[in-house]
Each structure stands twice: as structure tokens, then as C-alpha cells.
Amino acid sequence: MPHGLRHAVGIIQVRSLEPSFATADWGFAIGASFWSTGVFAEAADLVAGYAFESLGVHRLEARAAKENGRGNGALQRMGASAEAELARSFKREDHYGPQLLWSLSKDDWKQYRMSAERYSPDDTTEKIAKAIDAVKEQLRTSKTKEATDGPPLYPFFISDQKRKH
Numbered sequence: 001m002p003h004g005l006r007h008a009v010g011i012i013q014v015r016s017l018e019p020s021f022a023t024a025d026w027g028f029a030i031g032a033s034f035w036s037t038g039v040f041a042e043a044a045d046l047v048a049g050y051a052f053e054s055l056g057v058h059r060l061e062a063r064a065a066k067e068n069g070r071g072n073g074a075l076q077r078m079g080a081s082a083e084a085e086l087a088r089s090f091k092r093e094d095h096y097g098p099q100l101l102w103s104l105s106k107d108d109w110k111q112y113r114m115s116a117e118r119y120s121p122d123d124t125t126e127k128i129a130k131a132i133d134a135v136k137e138q139l140r141t142s143k144t145k146e147a148t149d150g151p152p153l154y155p156f157f158i159s160d161q162k163r164k165h
Contacts, residue, residue, distance in 0.1 A: 002039050014060070015120045022058045024051060028071075040074055045113070048078070052106040059105050065090045066098040079112030080104040136156045 001008050010030035026047065030040050051057040057107045064071040066085065080102040088096035109127070 002034070002037075009039060010043070012043055014047060014051050014055070014057075018060065021055050022055045023051070024055070024060055026051070026060050026062050026064075035070060041077070044074070044078060048104065048109050052109055057106070059103055060109075062102045062104070063099045064102065065092065066100055072100060072102075075102045075104070078104060079108040081108070 010028065012026060012028040014024050014026045017025050028040065029043065030043075034040070048060060051060055061078075062075055062080065063086065064075060066072075072082070080106075082100045083103050084101040086099045086101055088098065090097050090099045
């Protein structure tokens with residue numbers, strides 16, 4: 001459930017593939033309205049963290065239809081590796097299509113967490129403020145240069161420059 005909502009917008013399940021829970025299968029489905037919003041990445045990271053840190057899982061496996069670019073891309077961005085193509089393993093309408101078998105180890109997940117740039121409202125606000133300050137400083141220093149060095153700092157269009165008629 002995303003922050004501020006009262007209903008789930010998807011599901012992520014984890015189930016043991018063996019008695020020790022060292023290897024587990026996970027699957028997910030997110031409502032189309034929430035694709036590309038970051039909801040999956042945040043939820044999947046929380047679930048992976050729970051699986052690795054609390055349940056003691058060493059390896060998470062996932063299957064995704066080969067044609068599912070969005071699902072396969074999400075797994076890849078998390079640090080998972082496609083290990084096999086499973087022929088005729090996913091029934092779709094009147095035929096069986098291939099799936100990719102993905103794995104995510106605890107070490108891969110930790111590496112992903114260290115390297116992935118996470119969205120933070122505070123960080124974003126700070127980056128925007130720094131960018132504004134940098135532009136203000138450029139404009140302030142350019143005003144003294146403009147008088148002697150020619151055209152303005154940002155001639156966005158050809159018509160921005162003074163024309164001689």
C-alpha cells in the first residue's frame with residue numbers, strides 16, 4: 001500500500017522452495033496505474049530486505065514471461081540475473097510461451113542497495129536549491145561581463161540577440 005492510500009495496489013509474495021527457506025520464489029503484480037511510479041521498487045526492496053535479513057533467504061528466484069519487458073526490467077534494475085530461459089512454461093491464451101528465470105542473491109541485493117540512487121524528497125529539494133543558487137551566481141557574475149563581453153549568458157533563441165535594422 002503506497003503511503004496515503006487505504007488499499008493495496010499490488011502484491012508481492014514469497015514462498016519457500018525448500019525446508020530451510022534458503023531458496024525462495026517470489027512473484028509480484030502491480031496495478032497498471034502504479035507502473036513507473038517507484039511503488040514496485042520500494043515495495044520489492046522492503047520484501048527482499050525482509051526475506052534476506054529476517055527469513056534468512058540466501059537466494060530469491062523469480063519467473064517472468066519473456067515478453068514482459070517491464071517485469072524483466074524491474075528485476076534487472078534490482079540486481080537480479082537472468083539465469084535461464086524456460087521454454088513453453090507460461091500459458092498465455094492458446095499457447096505456451098517462454099519465461100526467464102531470474103535470481104537475486106543476498107550479496108547482489110546488498111550491492112544494488114549500495115549503488116542505487118534512491119529518491120528522497122529532502123535530497124531533491126536540496127539539489128534544486130543548489131541548482132537555483134548556482135544559476136543566480138552565474139547570472140550575477142555575468143551581468144558585469146555582459147557590459148564588456150558581448151551577448152547575454154543564455155541566448156535561447158536567435159531572436160533574443162539584438163538585431164541591427
